[in-house]
Amino acid sequence: MYIGFDYGTANCSVAVMEDSKPKLLPLENNNQYIPSTLCAPTRESVSEYLYRFMGIKPSNSIGEQVLRRAMALNREEDIEVVAGDLQFGQAALELYLNDPEEVYYVKSPKSFLGANGLRDGQISFFEDLVCAMMVNIKRTAEQSLQQDIVSTVIGRPVNFQGIGGDSANQQAEGILSQAAKRAGFKNVCFQFEPVAAGLEYESTLTADKTVLVVDIGGGTTDCSLINMGPSFRHLSDRSASLLAHSGQRVGGNDLDIHLAFKQLMPQFGLGSKTLRGIDMPFNQFWNPIAINNVAAQTEFYSDANLRALEKLRHDAADPQLLSRLIHVYHETLGYQIIRHAEEAKIALSSHTHHTVNMALMQDLFEVDISAQQLAEAIETPKEKMRDLVIEAMAQSQVKPDAIFMTGGTARSPILRQCIEQQLPNIPIVSGSYFGSVTAGLARWGECCFG
Template sequence: MPSRTLPPASYAGLDFGTSNCLIALWRDGGPSLVELEPGESTLPSLVYVARRLAPIPQPSRAWITQAMAAARGRPGRGGAVEADAMLESRVRAQFAREAGDHALDALHKQTLQEALQLGSTPRFGREALAASLEDPEGFFFRSPKSFLAADIDPVYRARFERIVELMLTHLRERAQAALGAPVTRACIGRPVHFGGGSPADQARGDARALALLEAAARRAGFEDIAFEFEPVAAALDFERQLDRDRLVLIVDVGGGTTDCTLARLGPERIAQASRAGDILASSGERLGGNDVDTSLSFTGLMPAMGRGDTELSGLPVPLTPFADAADVFNVPAQNAFFRAERIIEGIRRRCAADVAHKLARLETLRQTQQTLWLTMKSEQAKVALAQADEAAVTLDRIDEGLAVTVTRAQLSGAIRPLLLGIERLMLDAVRLAQAQPELIYVTGGSARSPLVQAVIRETFPGRPVVMGDAYGSVVSGLAMQAHRLYGRR
């Protein structure tokens, strides 16, 4: 039998981020980021699947014969007995009408899985966002990683697993296209903890998240899968820049989590087979830029929908529907908001006309289920407020011509829990390691915020702070780990 030489199955580092995904190959002795969108190596963690109309069935001959026979028993139009051809076209038209109504009803009730089975092509990243704006009726998901640890109904878990599988398949295919060969092994990043809660909750949440991620990765075609802490991966990437051994605190402030690792890094250590002894301590929590966005949406955008107003009785308008609407990464809260029609209507009836008018916007938000869109508006305001004291946000999808001004004071309030959390996690890592860092290396998109940078500097006065590549560091380190694991096999 002639021997065939197949291109070697290759490996990748994969950063499955809450806000952005990246995948990197190993090329010319180093990590190489795969282009995921034109000119971009980051893919926003957005997935969109359009609803798809099921093919409308044609009536069978037997059905037509039967329907015509039944119709002959009744007088046709004008009372006369209709000619066969006319009668047939009438029963066919009736069939088409009913089948069309049925298909539209089914479209409305369609599940994600059904849309995919009917051949709807998933869209990712910026394309997904554009498609969701064009056709808001479709299935739109943001930050599926935020839901991996949640203890939710198996139906929702299965749905998230499918979405993660779609994203990982897309990333794998992009890497394969760049390499021109199969990519079946991956070192995938994981935060120190996926979810919040007590240590026991965290352990259970981490187990749920890793099981889901691994199952989705397998279904996406990865056969060998390893996980590495995201801040450890960032440490390995940063290490290449060091000219001598140093104790470094790595701080990664992302969209969903903040992760810290205190590690001994340097040129003397890179070649060691195992780095376990150099990783002194890690800490992390489900706290990141997304929390700032949801909080700023509540405090900065929702006043235009009646939050903070009073009812005619002088009592405050209840906060629950606003809190649920803002909490976009919490499935039960979102479901509660989407079902709050009667509650919102009840509040509206108890308010003066001007407040009722604002509450009508909340009802529009509920009916159109545009809570994710609102959070993205809040995110844009957050980024703009780094440069300006105020940011104007247009909310025309809720009410035509509606514009809201968000202030830096509101951002300061919304970002405070994140700043306190970053400080606590950095000090936790130092305490656990029982060692002080000589320098601090900072990565993650939220570290672009001047307020985040300030809290890091203030926690370690006088210590050098290196601002790294906000997005590429983790995935580069993951590709290095993938090379360490799979490169010699």
């Protein structure tokens, strides 16, 4: 049995082929999409839980060292890891929101996998994170199917990072592949996410077309220009029909981060000054919400930075704002701020104004955001997405017959208008914003394992 597996930045989903059509499987409370989140009592609990309660051994000596260190730290802190301690998806989010200070919460670990400068221990830990999520999904899918799943096609972006090139891609794909094999998949192959989405759109065509697939997900934007249609549909080797690819780590998370920075972080001191009239340092307001940047998160939540924040509060003209930022530090609230920004972004796709209500300690405040302010806040990531379309067109020098937009972030009218302006008079079509990649991966599974 094989599945198509979209291990996404925002959500994960899997599909099987049933009666020659992809069928997405329920993964959490009958929902076909499970948020890409994990929650545990401590960081060290993840590796111990994976070993003790999921029965997954480390893949190498580095993994064994990570596990031994984790178990030792848990004993030292008098933390007993018990069944049910590791939560996934919406359950993980709710656990974090109920008590953010007392848990270890991770959203979108896929964003970290291609990061530069990761040490062997960090790579091994990320492999544990991904493996735990994959085990949960695989076992849930097997329970639904009442069959063992032994093979999978996993989607991957064209580029996991904006920098790092092939080495970053190899590192990220290596983590995903090793995690999948530890999770119990005997056969693992990969397909570009925009190509997979294109395969699903191709199933609806009655004539051959050249299609630009623009996949704007939570973590990456990818473009593929593909010749597709009835003449290509049953080919096991599609390399000749793939005309161009471009991709970068810029997606829905980046829109949320930029909106949070511009519109929410002033409530935490961004733009304020010290008593001597000096601007507060930029990084102190960017790093806590840069949830897709390992280095930024590590720097903000370090012991040394707490001392720096305390000094900034002492020197601040408005110390109350810095007190809010210190509260973010103590309770690891960066994810909550981004969640507010994401909700605002979604609301502003169909409304002209949205009010964010925030509560910190006994401190209640509101932030009104307009659709115009959203457009201004996301200008930088929007331009990066536009440049990827330009790059794909430059590679191929071929004008598409249609543009197929997919990915949750592709619903944004601002981004759709941007692409319309770049490629005028070319029809833009959409299928399932969330399910096209998963369905296409299942279709590609027929070529790999059918």
